[in-house]
Amino acid sequence: xxxxxxxxxxxxxxxxxxxxxxxxxxxxxxxxxxxxxxxxxxxxxxxxxxxxxxxxxxxxxxxxxxxxxxxx
Numbered sequence: 379x380x381x382x383x384x385x386x387x388x389x390x391x392x393x394x395x396x397x398x399x400x401x402x403x404x405x406x407x408x409x410x411x412x413x414x415x416x417x418x419x420x421x422x423x424x425x426x427x428x429x430x431x432x433x434x435x436x437x438x439x440x441x442x443x444x445x446x447x448x449x450x
């Protein structure tokens with residue numbers, strides 16, 4: 379990719395309505411801020427809502443599917 383002049387890639391989940399393909403505002407924010415990665419999400423309405431979650435596990439941010447979430 380470097381050889382072809384590609385500096386950035388955009389990876390998104392197809393089932394995430396928040397994702398806008400090649401979002402110019404988010405991309406500009408990432409570049410200007412010098413981040414290597416950014417994730418966009420909203421807070422769950424309640425713990426029973428059947429959507430995945432971003433969690434902190436062993437000091438690493440992870441995504442977990444709602445079917446794998448425990449009560450805690």
